Amino acid sequence: MNTPVVRFAPSPTGRLHIGNARPALLNALFARRNGGRLILRFDDTDKERSRAEYADAIVTDLAWLGVEPDLTVRQSDRIPLYDKAADRLRAQGRLYACYETEDELDRRRKRQAARGLPPIYDRAALKLTEAERQAFEAEGRRPHWRFLLDHRTVEWDDLVRGPCHIDGASLSDPVLVRADGSYLYTLPSVVDDVDLGVTHVIRGEDHVTNTAVQIQIIEALAGAAKVPAFGHHNLLTTASGEGLSKRLGHLSLGSLREQGVEPLAVAALAVLVGSAEAVRPVRSLDELAQLVDIARLSRAPARFDEAELHALNAKVLHHLEYADVRDRLAARGAPDGEAFWLAIRGNCAVFADVGGWSAVVTGPLAPVVEDPAFCAAAAAVLPPEPWDANTWAAWTKNVAQDTGRKGKALFMPLRLALTGLDHGPELKALLPLIGRARALARLNGETA
Numbered sequence: 001m002n003t004p005v006v007r008f009a010p011s012p013t014g015r016l017h018i019g020n021a022r023p024a025l026l027n028a029l030f031a032r033r034n035g036g037r038l039i040l041r042f043d044d045t046d047k048e049r050s051r052a053e054y055a056d057a058i059v060t061d062l063a064w065l066g067v068e069p070d071l072t073v074r075q076s077d078r079i080p081l082y083d084k085a086a087d088r089l090r091a092q093g094r095l096y097a098c099y100e101t102e103d104e105l106d107r108r109r110k111r112q113a114a115r116g117l118p119p120i121y122d123r124a125a126l127k128l129t130e131a132e133r134q135a136f137e138a139e140g141r142r143p144h145w146r147f148l149l150d151h152r153t154v155e156w157d158d159l160v161r162g163p164c165h166i167d168g169a170s171l172s173d174p175v176l177v178r179a180d181g182s183y184l185y186t187l188p189s190v191v192d193d194v195d196l197g198v199t200h201v202i203r204g205e206d207h208v209t210n211t212a213v214q215i216q217i218i219e220a221l222a223g224a225a226k227v228p229a230f231g232h233h234n235l236l237t238t239a240s241g242e243g244l245s246k247r248l249g250h251l252s253l254g255s256l257r258e259q260g261v262e263p264l265a266v267a268a269l270a271v272l273v274g275s276a277e278a279v280r281p282v283r284s285l286d287e288l289a290q291l292v293d294i295a296r297l298s299r300a301p302a303r304f305d306e307a308e309l310h311a312l313n314a315k316v317l318h319h320l321e322y323a324d325v326r327d328r329l330a331a332r333g334a335p336d337g338e339a340f341w342l343a344i345r346g347n348c349a350v351f352a353d354v355g356g357w358s359a360v361v362t363g364p365l366a367p368v369v370e371d372p373a374f375c376a377a378a379a380a381v382l383p384p385e386p387w388d389a390n391t392w393a394a395w396t397k398n399v400a401q402d403t404g405r406k407g408k409a410l411f412m413p414l415r416l417a418l419t420g421l422d423h424g425p426e427l428k429a430l431l432p433l434i435g436r437a438r439a440l441a442r443l444n445g446e447t448a
């Protein structure tokens with residue numbers, strides 16, 4: 001295969017949501033796995049809804065996920081290309097002027113419905129005489145432009161859905177250019193895919209019907225050899241099954257980031273939910289790239305459950321090695337060294353929990369001493385340093401012998417005194433990190 005070129009093409013009309021993360025990642029991982037290139041393309045021809053700040057936020061959200069495009073383009077910078085393509089289609093007789101208003105089209109659709117006919121555009125504009133056209137122009141009407149579909153079946157072997165076919169006769173000729181001269185999604189998308197050498201179009205199944213139209217336009221503009229491969233993945237819904245929309249601000253990546261969710265947890269769930277692979281924690285996007293195979297995605301919509309995300313987030317943290325988090329630990333002023341991370345990672349639901357466990361190790365911390373006599377007895381037999389993972393067992397054995405306590409009655413007061421908490425990481429790992437001086441002070445009820 002030549003170097004694959006894929007693209008993620010959001011409209012900058014809101015913050016990316018978890019559903020958008022799915023194609024962003026499926027494309028990025030496809031490029032990673034196949035040594036390909038990823039293009040980020042802003043579909044910003046809708047001037048009213050598109051905003052530069054949303055485009056910036058999308059770049060930030062993608063970078064947070066670990067998606068770094070090789071090239072970024074904006075459709076608003078590429079209008080002359082679309083103009084040229086539209087002119088070529090006009091010259092071929094494949095783009096024709098229509099003067100119907102929305103109201104007229106609506107009435108026509110209602111009449112069709114009343115007669116039990118599908119609401120397909122009847123191509124009335126093709127029958128307009130020159131005089132009729134001039135009359136519309138004189139009235140001040142400006143035409144919108146439709147692509148003349150071939151009434152034949154378009155077939156493609158979808159990377160996700162397998163063999164697909166759509167009968168061109170079952171579709172309305174799509175409007176490519178609005179009356180104000182602006183472009184709808186279809187033509188710019190196709191022109192860019194061809195111009196930028198996109199080899200694989202991986203996107204949500206909301207675009208399946210577009211594909212038949214787009215294949216016909218590519219064939220008209222550039223020939224069948226330029227038609228890329230298409231793959232349409234299933235969509236994500238909320239846990240209760242509702243659709244997601246950028247414009248309505250659903251489950252944004254920004255809000256998940258603010259909640260302290262790990263990007264790897266978001267990525268793993270966004271990609272693995274509704275796939276042949278079980279949802280599981282991963283250590284890197286490379287690992288995730290090896291797990292996903294778009295040919296094995298499920299066909300049904302997949303539910304994105306925030307509770308599942310939070311559970312997965314904890315699992316992701318538990319799987320991260322010290323090397324993966326060394327810089328982040330240092331940035332939070334956490335104790336240096338692998339032992340700390342290995343001791344506490346299993347007790348972090350979000351990375352920010354590192355702060356609490358740091359304080360347990362380095363203090364100052366107010367101990368909870370409910371039975372001073374018992375804690376004093378335990379302090380009296382604290383072994384000398386150096387301490388290691390065996391120290392806790394050796395020490396508590398002696399405390400048990402001296403005090404006659406065992407089980408929870410032995411361990412809980414020690415945990416409360418040493419950490420100020422009734423839960424937390426294994427003390428055999430924490431004790432050497434806390435160190436003798438602090439342990440002694442805390443057993444004596446002092447803040448240390």
Ligand SMILES: Nc1ncnc2c1ncn2[C@@H]1O[C@H](COP(=O)(O)OP(=O)(O)OP(=O)(O)O)[C@@H](O)[C@H]1O
Pocket residue numbers: 009010011012013014017018019020022023202203204205206207234235236237243244245246247248
């Ligand atoms: N719920 C979803 N699940 C998976 N993919 C989605 C979902 N919604 C959109 N996509 C995909 O995200 C990509 C970007 O699409 P687009 O910018 O139109 O997003 P959108 O959320 O539908 O936007 P808007 O709500 O602004 O119309 C497309 O590949 C689209 O198929």
